[in-house]
Amino acid sequence: MILRIYVAGPYRPKTEDVHEAVRLAAHNTNKAISVGLELMKRGHIVYIPHLSHFIHTHPECDREYGWYAFDNSFINYWAEALYYISASYGADNERKLAERLKLKIFTSMDQVPVEQVEWNKK
Numbered sequence: 342m343i344l345r346i347y348v349a350g351p352y353r354p355k356t357e358d359v360h361e362a363v364r365l366a367a368h369n370t371n372k373a374i375s376v377g378l379e380l381m382k383r384g385h386i387v388y389i390p391h392l393s394h395f396i397h398t399h400p401e402c403d404r405e406y407g408w409y410a411f412d413n414s415f416i417n418y419w420a421e422a423l424y425y426i427s428a429s430y431g432a433d434n435e436r437k438l439a440e441r442l443k444l445k446i447f448t449s450m451d452q453v454p455v456e457q458v459e460w461n462k463k
Contacts (some may be wrong), residue, residue: 348389350426351436384456
């Protein structure tokens with residue numbers, strides 16, 4: 342069965358050094374993309390919230406009620422499962438929400454079923 346999987350993992354670095362913060366955010370985003378691509382190779386549809394990172398940089402976006410609410414809406418209304426990469430404020434809260442909604446939660450790629458899907462059908 343093909344699953345809609347939300348990828349949860351650290352994004353925001355805990356540093357005051359703006360150059361280090363950019364490097365760490367890029368590292369965290371690349372890790373989430375790698376996980377998402379592997380999930381796609383296994384035949385699933387993914388949402389990688391790290392790719393919405395420009396939303397929280399907009400001055401009108403409040404981090405708690407803007408960015409988090411936006412990403413959590415995908416868990417609430419779209420996701421059937423959550424892939425938890427590792428701990429962070431956001432990822433931990435996303436996991437708790439997924440648990441409350443009784444979604445499947447994966448913490449290892451070995452737990453994710455492989456589906457035979459031909460994505461380029463027309």
